[in-house]
Amino acid sequence: MNTTPSTVKNGDLLIAEPFMGDTNFDRSVVLVCEHSPSGTFGLVLNQQTDIHLGDVIEDVHPDLPLFVGGPVQQNTLHFIHRRPDLIDGSTRLINGLYWSGDFDQVKQAINLGTLTERDARFFIGYSGWSEGQLDAELLQKAWIISRTTTDFLFDTPTKEFWRGVLKQMGGEYKSIAHYPVDPRLN
Incomplete structure (x- = not known):
C-alpha cells in the first residue's frame, strides 16, 4: 500500500474516470466533505432521483429534489448549501459552499x-472510503x-455536470469529456 499522503482535500471534486467500471459511480462527480487519514466521506453531485425531500421528511414544502449521495447508508439524509446566514453549525468546504448544519x-x-x-x-446516502481505500483508487x-466554484456547482444542470467539470479543466480533460458512454457505439 502506498504511504504517500493523499492530495485530496475537503471541498475537492472526485471525477470518475470514464471507464471506471463501478456502476455506483458511472460518470459521477463526488464532492469530498471530509477527508482524513482514517477515511473519506463524500456526496455524489450528479445522480438526481425521482424522489423529493417531502417523500422522506414530513412538513417540508415546496418539494425539493433528492440526489443519491452514494451507495452507503441510503437511509440517511445529507445536504450542502450556500446559505450559512440561514443555517447554523455548517462546515465550510470551499468559499461559499457549506455542508450540513x-x-x-x-x-x-x-x-x-x-x-x-x-x-x-439534499442527498440520500453517501460515498465512503476506509483508511487508504481512496488513495489506492487514486x-x-x-x-x-x-x-469547482459554488456557482458552477449549483448552476450547472445535473445531466451536464460530469462533462462540464472536465471541460472546465481544459487540456486533456476536455477531450475526456467527449468520450462516449459505450465506445463500441462510436
Whole structure:
C-alpha cells in the first residue's frame, strides 16, 4: 500500500474516470466533505432521483429534489448549501459552499421560501472510503481530482455536470469529456 499522503482535500471534486467500471459511480462527480487519514466521506453531485425531500421528511414544502449521495447508508439524509446566514453549525468546504448544519433551520427556511434548490442540495446516502481505500483508487487512476466554484456547482444542470467539470479543466480533460458512454457505439 502506498504511504504517500493523499492530495485530496475537503471541498475537492472526485471525477470518475470514464471507464471506471463501478456502476455506483458511472460518470459521477463526488464532492469530498471530509477527508482524513482514517477515511473519506463524500456526496455524489450528479445522480438526481425521482424522489423529493417531502417523500422522506414530513412538513417540508415546496418539494425539493433528492440526489443519491452514494451507495452507503441510503437511509440517511445529507445536504450542502450556500446559505450559512440561514443555517447554523455548517462546515465550510470551499468559499461559499457549506455542508450540513441545523436541520430545523433548514426546514423552516425551505417552508418560508428563503432556501431553494438554487441554494441547497439534499442527498440520500453517501460515498465512503476506509483508511487508504481512496488513495489506492487514486493510484489506479479511477478518479480525477479537481476543484469547482459554488456557482458552477449549483448552476450547472445535473445531466451536464460530469462533462462540464472536465471541460472546465481544459487540456486533456476536455477531450475526456467527449468520450462516449459505450465506445463500441462510436
